[in-house]
Amino acid sequence: MLAKLDTARQQYLQDSSNTDKLIWLGRRLAYVGRYQEAIAVFTKGIERFPTDARMLRHRGHRYLSLRCIDKAIADFEAAAKLVKGKPDEVEPDGLPNAQNIPTSTLQTNIYYHLGLAHYLQKDYAAAEKAYQQCLKLSKNPDMYVATAYWRYLTLRHQQKDKAAAKLLNTIKPNMPLIENEDYFALLQLFQQKPSIKDPADMLEQKKELSLVSYGYGLGEYCWLSGQTDFAKAVWQTVLQSSQWSAFGYLAATVALTR
Numbered sequence: 004m005l006a007k008l009d010t011a012r013q014q015y016l017q018d019s020s021n022t023d024k025l026i027w028l029g030r031r032l033a034y035v036g037r038y039q040e041a042i043a044v045f046t047k048g049i050e051r052f053p054t055d056a057r058m059l060r061h062r063g064h065r066y067l068s069l070r071c072i073d074k075a076i077a078d079f080e081a082a083a084k085l086v087k088g089k090p091d092e093v094e095p096d097g098l099p100n101a102q103n104i105p106t107s108t109l110q111t112n113i114y115y116h117l118g119l120a121h122y123l124q125k126d127y128a129a130a131e132k133a134y135q136q137c138l139k140l141s142k143n144p145d146m147y148v149a150t151a152y153w154r155y156l157t158l159r160h161q162q163k164d165k166a167a168a169k170l171l172n173t174i175k176p177n178m179p180l181i182e183n184e185d186y187f188a189l190l191q192l193f194q195q196k197p198s199i200k201d202p203a204d205m206l207e208q209k210k211e212l213s214l215v216s217y218g219y220g221l222g223e224y225c226w227l228s229g230q231t232d233f234a235k236a237v238w239q240t241v242l243q244s245s246q247w248s249a250f251g252y253l254a255a256t257v258a259l260t261r
Contacts (some may be wrong), residue, residue, distance in 0.1 A: 011031040015029075025048045025051075052094055059081050060109060067119065080117065083117065090190055125160075125257070202221055211245075219254050
């Protein structure tokens with residue numbers, strides 16, 4: 004990670020007018036947890052390239068990491084205005100999946116993260132709207148599954164159970180996924196409605212980011228099934244992870260305030 008950061012910094016210094024090199028410097032800083040520095044880089048990018056929505060998209064993401072939710076929403080909404088009516092574009096992965104195939108785009112990332120920001124503020128109506136737009140833009144199973152998962156939760160928290168069930172019916176067995184298996188497994192959990200006797204057993208084989216992602220969703224399943232004590236215990240387990248900038252960690256922190 005640090006070697007890639009050093010390379011990104013050198014490449015940026017050699018050509019500081021190149022937007023891609025500026026973005027990669029900011030992204031590499033974020034990957035090693037230097038979020039404030041990453042935000043400073045993207046802020047410089049916004050000042051120099053005010054019509055490049057990528058700068059706002061990435062800065063908004065890192066505002067989310069630091070729990071600056073209002074600032075994140077402002078950035079994502081500004082980015083959404085800049086890309087309105089424009090063709091979408093694939094966003095290269097900084098942390099490639101097993102097949103090295105990017106599954107997200109600029110516009111899906113804008114609306115996906117905007118939805119999460121509203122979700123963390125418990126503004127489920129606004130989150131639903133963002134996720135609906137993201138679903139329209141999702142062109143592969145991975146992006147669809149990830150977005151459908153969060154939109155499903157926003158619907159359930161608004162007691163829109165019929166709409167939630169309809170969305171759940173779009174999730175089919177054996178969807179060809181590359182990286183979002185945990186979200187898929189959680190959607191299947193909501194489809195199958197098993198009785199949970201010991202949620203700790205279901206987390207035993209989960210590690211690091213998977214523990215956080217799956218754990219938060221498992222907690223939501225328990226909560227929405229009326230097993231609130233189980234839900235709180237699972238979310239407490241999530242918060243024992245070191246993955247404090249992961250979306251499941253952020254959401255579990257908010258959930259424990261219920």
